[in-house]
Amino acid sequence: MNFVAFERAKQGTGASRRLRITGRTPGIVYGGTAEPLLIEIDHNALWHAIKKEAFHASILEMELAGKTHKVLLRDLQMHPYKQQILHIDFQRVEAKTRMTVKVPVHYSGEEESPAVKTENCLVNHVVTELTVSCFPADIPEFIAVDLSGLKKGVSLHVKDITLPKGVKFVVKGQENPVLVTVAAIEEEVVAAPVAAAAPADAKGKGKGKK
Template sequence: MKFVAFERAKQGTGASRRLRITGRTPGIVYGGTAEPTLIEIDHNALFHAIKKEAFHASVLEMELGGKEQKVLLRDLQMHPYKQQILHIDFQRVEAKTRMTVKVPLHYSGEEESPAVKADGCIANHVLTELTVSCFPSDIPEFIAVDLSGLSKGKSLHVKDVTLPKGVKFIAKGQENPVLVSVSSVSAEAEADAAAAAAAAAPVDPKAAKAAAAKDAKANAAKDAAKPVAKK
């Protein structure tokens, strides 16, 4: 993907606010051997670009000052409730430097799996992206995950997936996290049905009256056992 950016001279909260009023988004480009560069981008064009998955997980071509350079999106700050991009960060890409990026997972084939098709289970997508390390030329736009082999009672882990050539998974806390878990629909339905039946069951008047009398008798016994306070 390609986009156009322009250098900006002024920085600071006030300058950024005035820039947003004119329909531009402030940003910065850093990394590599060059100094960090302050930039501004047309907000409307940028807002449409961030809706595309490739903008978040692939090497981008940025035109700045008539020259093109390869960059990666590193940070995106959105307004709390407005559809407005407040600030954006890019990192310069160097061909011989490994980079750590987040790549989306694309699941397919679950409808044909034994777990879903034969046993009526549900495939729960636990993770939607993976943090990986690779050279810029090896960064995949997404990682395809085939779920056609899912079976009841088993989960799919990272080590069960073949990553693209040159791509290495970066573990953060878990060496082999679960990507997809399988849950039984019948078990969940039975539990919900039992809870609903218990809540909707009619109350027996005699049983309720007996329970109330038993509680009253127990409370009276407790009160009688309490020591009488001296005056």
Template sequence: MKFVAFERAKQGTGASRRLRISGKTPGIVYGGDTQPQLIEIDHNALWHALKKEAFHASVLEMEIGGAVSKVLLRDVQYHPFRQLVQHIDFQRVDAKTRMTMKVPVHFKGEEESEAVKIDLNLVNHVTTELELNCLPSDLPEFIEVDLSGLKKNGTVTLKDIKLPKGVKWVSHGKVNPVLASAVSPAAEEADVPAEGAVAADAAAAPAGKGGKAAPAAKTPAAKTAKK
């Protein structure tokens, strides 16, 4: 995905404010052997680009003054309540250096799974993004997870899928995270009476002769004390 940026000469709070008023967003590009570079981007073009998933999770081509370089989106600062991007950060990419990046997880096939079609389970997407380490050329735009084999109350974990060649998962101490799980709907559980309630009913009304429940024992009336 390609976008156009322009070199920014002035910096500081006042300069950035004037830039935003003129419809531009201030930013910076850093990393590699080159010094950090101040940039500005057309705000409307940037706003629409940020709505695309690929802009957040893939290697981007940034054009400045006719020169194109590979970068990653690293940080976006939004206005607290206005639809305004206040600042944006990019990191330069070295084609020969492994990089770490979070990519989204896409799920498919859950409607065809036994858990949904037969057992009417609900499917929870537990993990929606994965942090991966790889060379820039190996970075996938997303990881696709097939849920068509999901069984009743079953789960799909990271070990159940195969990552692309050259791509490693950054675990941060986790062993095998759950990506998706199937659970029975709450309505089914609500129809089943609690074990404690059944036991209480049985104790309150023991069976009499002929299998009929015996009436509750009468409480003897209290005697009036004689004067």
């Protein structure tokens, strides 16, 4: 994906506020050997771009002053209740430097798995993205995980899948986190209706009367 950015001369809270009023979003590009660069981007174009998964997990081409720069999205600050991007951060991409990125996980095949098809189980996707380390050329758009072999009572972990060539999982907290869990669906037991109390003996109603 590519987008157009413009150099931003002024910085500070007031300057950023005035920039947003004109329909631009302030941002910064950092990393590599060059100095951090202040930029601004058309907000409407940026708003449509962030809705695409590739904008968050792939190398982007930023057009700036007639030149193309390869960057990665690093941070996105949103307004607490308005549909507005307050600030955006990008990191320069250098071909010979390993990068740590978050990549979405795409699951498929669960409807054909024994767990769902014959064992009446529910599949829960615990993880929807993974933090990985690789060179820029090896950054995958997403990581595909086939769930067609899932069985009842068996969870799927990171070490159970094969990552793309050159891609390594970055441990953060858990060394082998759970990706998917499988749980049996409990069948509801419908209680039998309680029999209605027998009506009083019709003969007994008139007892004692002549």
